[in-house]
Amino acid sequence: xxxxxxxxxxxxxxxxxxxxxxxxxxxxxxxxxxxxxxxxxxxxxxxxxxxxxxxxxxxxxxxxxxxxxxxxxxxxxxxxxxxxxxxxxxxxxxxxxxxxxxxxxxxxxxxxxxxxxxxxxxxxxxxxxxxxxxxxxxxxxxxxxxxxxxxxxxxxxxxxxxxxxxxxxxxxxxxxxxxxxxx
Amino acid sequence: xxxxxxxxxxxxxxxxxxxxxxxxxxxxxxxxxxxxxxxxxxxxxxxxxxxxxxxxxxxxxxxxxxxxxxxxxxxxxxxxxxxxxxxxxxxxxxxxxxxxxxxxxxxxxxxxxxxxxxxxxxxxxxxxxxxxxxxxxxxxxxxxxxxxxxxxxxxxxxxxxxxxxxxxxxxxxxxxxxxxxxxxxxxxxxxxxxxxxxxxxxxxxxxxxxxxxxxxxxxxxxxxxxxxxxxxxxxxxxxxxxxxxxxxxxxxxxxxxxxxxxxxxxxxxxxxxxxxxxxxxxxxxxxxxxxxxxxxxxxxxxxxxxxxxxxxxxxxxxxxxxxxxxxxxxxxxxxxxxxxxxxxxxxxxxxxxxxxxxxxxxxxxxxxxxxxxxxxxxxxxxxxxxxxxxxxxxxxxxxxxxxxxxxxxxxxxxxxxxxxxxxxxxxxxxxxx
Numbered sequence: 001x002x003x004x005x006x007x008x009x010x011x012x013x014x015x016x017x018x019x020x021x022x023x024x025x026x027x028x029x030x031x032x033x034x035x036x037x038x039x040x041x042x043x044x045x046x047x048x049x050x051x052x053x054x055x056x057x058x059x060x061x062x063x064x065x066x067x068x069x070x071x072x073x074x075x076x077x078x079x080x081x082x083x084x085x086x087x088x089x090x091x092x093x094x095x096x097x098x099x100x101x102x103x104x105x106x107x108x109x110x111x112x113x114x115x116x117x118x119x120x121x122x123x124x125x126x127x128x129x130x131x132x133x134x135x136x137x138x139x140x141x142x143x144x145x146x147x148x149x150x151x152x153x154x155x156x157x158x159x160x161x162x163x164x165x166x167x168x169x170x171x172x173x174x175x176x177x178x179x180x181x182x183x
Numbered sequence: 184x185x186x187x188x189x190x191x192x193x194x195x196x197x198x199x200x201x202x203x204x205x206x207x208x209x210x211x212x213x214x215x216x217x218x219x220x221x222x223x224x225x226x227x228x229x230x231x232x233x234x235x236x237x238x239x240x241x242x243x244x245x246x247x248x249x250x251x252x253x254x255x256x257x258x259x260x261x262x263x264x265x266x267x268x269x270x271x272x273x274x275x276x277x278x279x280x281x282x283x284x285x286x287x288x289x290x291x292x293x294x295x296x297x298x299x300x301x302x303x304x305x306x307x308x309x310x311x312x313x314x315x316x317x318x319x320x321x322x323x324x325x326x327x328x329x330x331x332x333x334x335x336x337x338x339x340x341x342x343x344x345x346x347x348x349x350x351x352x353x354x355x356x357x358x359x360x361x362x363x364x365x366x367x368x369x370x371x372x373x374x375x376x377x378x379x380x381x382x383x384x385x386x387x388x389x390x391x392x393x394x395x396x397x398x399x400x401x402x403x404x405x406x407x408x409x410x411x412x413x414x415x416x417x418x419x420x421x422x423x424x425x426x427x428x429x430x431x432x433x434x435x436x437x438x439x440x441x442x443x444x445x446x447x448x449x450x451x452x453x454x455x456x457x458x459x460x461x462x463x464x465x466x467x468x469x470x471x472x473x474x475x476x477x478x479x480x481x482x483x484x485x486x487x488x489x490x491x492x493x494x495x496x497x498x499x500x501x502x503x504x505x506x507x508x509x510x511x512x513x514x515x516x517x518x519x520x521x522x523x524x525x526x527x528x529x530x531x532x533x534x535x536x537x538x539x540x541x542x543x544x545x546x547x548x549x550x551x552x553x554x555x556x557x558x559x560x561x562x563x564x565x566x567x568x569x570x571x572x573x574x575x576x577x578x579x580x581x582x583x584x585x586x587x588x589x590x591x592x593x594x595x596x597x598x599x600x601x602x603x604x605x606x607x608x609x610x611x612x613x614x615x616x
Contacts, residue, residue: 013371013460017568021575022547026250026257028224040575060372060405064566065547066307068224068323089376089407090307093337094323144207144337154337155231158329 002121003080004130005052008038008045009114014057015064016091020073022065033073051078054120056112058084062091071095081120083127083138085109096145097154103127105138185435187343188410189378192318192432196301204342204439212242214295215330216304218286218543219247221323223264225305228328237272238334244276244295245269246286249543254550284515284541287311287399287483292515294425298413299432303327303336308483308565310401313379313410314394316417316431320408341407343378344369345440348385350449354605355598357493358393359485359563359583361446362400363454367464368444374406377441380434381411385448391420392489399484400565403461453598455561456581459569467586470596477560478503478591479572480584481512481539482546485563488518488525490584495527497588497603498534504594509536510552516541536591548572554579561590 018041020033027033038045055061055074061084062070071094074082082095085106095102101122108127112118116131125138141149151157186194186201194202196210217225222245237243245265250258269277276295283289287308296302298316302309307321322336330336346365352358365379379401389397394411401409411417413431421429452466480486480494491513503509511531513519519541522528531538545552546564554560554573560580562572567579580596589599599605 015566015568017547017566017571021570022220022249022549025220025549026255026261028227040570060375063371063405064307064568066305066309066321066323067220068305068325069220071323072224086372086375088372088405090321090323090402093326097323097325097329142207148337154325154329155228158333159232161333 001123002119003052004117004119005054005080006050007054007056007112007114007116007118008042008049009112010041010055010057012058013060013063014041016062016067016070017064019062019070020067025067025069028069028072030072030076033069034076037073037077046077049077049079052080053078054081054083054118055079056083056109058109059086061087063088066090068094068098071098071100075100081122083109096148099149099153103138105136108136108138111136185437185439187378187380187438188412188432188434189318189343189380189408190340192299192301193338193340195299195432202340204340206340207337208340209335209337210301211334212303212330212336213300214242214244214302215327216244216246216286216290216302216306216309217327218249218306219251219258219262219265220249221305221327223261224324225327225331226264226268228325229331232328232332234332237274237331240273241275242334243274243331244290245274246278246283246289247280248283248285248541249547250549251542252280252540282516284518285483285486285543288486288514288518291315291395292424292517294427297421297425297427297429298417299430303330307402308399310406310408311395311399311483313398313401313408314391315421316411316413318408318410321402339376341376341378342441343380344374345443346379346381347383347443347445348381348448349383349445350385350447351388352448352451355453355585355600356451357583357585358389358396360451360454361448362397363456363461363464363581364451365444365446366400366404366462369404369462371403371460371462372405374401374404377406379404379406379409381409386412387414387416388448390489391416392487395487396484400461403565453583453586455586455596456567458567458578458580461565461567461581467582467596468598473580473596474559475507475561475580475590475595476558477508477510477552477554478587479510479545479552479560479562479564480587481514482543482564483514484565485584486512486514486518488521490563491518491522491527492525493606494584494588495530496606497585497592497599498536499530501534501592503535503591507591507594509591510545511536511538512541512544513538514541545572561587561596563587
């Protein structure tokens, strides 16, 4: 399935304090987070972003705090995928866990500019820049991560395994190698 | 294949003999932590799982510290969500204000993390507990929710950077100067997805409080965790906080490191990180003329008793510069009480500083010391991103308690040794080393 949208382009080290400032963390309600998303970096973002649009940035996107409000705010804003040269690790796992698609692709991130039109195929990792007429391919997600995403996020993944885990009460963890099994 | 210290702790929690860098594993967690900002989101997600209860009532810790004592009605609701959940689930380690503190100072103080344990927390500074030889790392609220139900978390086994320490700190330099210097070398993503494993003859010369400060800021270099070897001082500390048994791990000889960074502790100078990145470091002696409106001394990075002693040694008998604000936050109730008994609180108040109850407060621009447009703070906290302490047009300079206290007196960034005689090093472990 491919998605088309416009690029909102940012530089290196976009931190979670600018994605959603702490002064707005007294609520985790979607509309509230969307209203203030990127406010300290790009005050026009919240009013101009449309469903399907992409956030494209350079290295270390999402560094700083572990607040899940950051990927939640982007998702609530309608952002369909974040493309970056690299991601800070907590942001990466939070996005996977809540089902916000991410693609790591330095070439595509560097090539894109604000306002350009991209077509992204999450399945293949293909990123086509329709404005420039070029295409790049992001590295695929590891199978275990794809499994979480396919389940609809970590909550659904955990939910699906709950009966099995309850049956194993007393040994509430799995052995290595059993990761992708449903137990 | 030889493993790093972090890899050995992860392997032990998967039930596997060995793990390799890059592998994705699911591991058993010894403790799951959350605070008043991250736990309400986790509780909402936890409820969607439909679990009857939490995996273990004794292995979850909930600490209201960010916007607590409640700063407004919305924050009060978030704290209440967490309190009600703790009650209904029978969670043992819920810490109400009065017994609380900033989570990353409180959890070790309460003996809830010991060497060799695996801790996840829905707070990025959960990496603090690497100071005691544990594997601990920050995760998000959904990870926290899943772990509260299952006792499990997924990890990508990290590679490691070895940080080889030699020599010993001297004069006014501290663990904060070391970690700022290190972040300056690595950059804010220099250790992305990797462990920082501290090693070398310099490690035993560092006090536990200094190790907490250093491990705390591993995340500021993008690291998954920062970890110290277990030594005599760690064992003495562990015995003082808990009677629980624990297991020590050390890196295998021949373990692979992606790189080694060598730092001679005796060569360090008081260091400051300029806005707006923790890696934007330079020696304070080369800071130039930077006037400051507010000094913040405290936080999960530098709100421990040694930090307060250093700050008090500079502020005692002196005055905070006219027109300058100085706010001191002891990190826990216990530290606050000890500071009171040692006369540190009196020294702060007589100098014209204010002393606050334990809270993350200003560090993340929450409350209790927010900056106006154009204002500048020197803070012993951990981040200086745009808008971190208030207005997006304010500035934060990160520094040690000595530099922050000296700035409070001088009204600008100064090298403490320019104004104040260097302290006699009183670290108890120094003699043992």
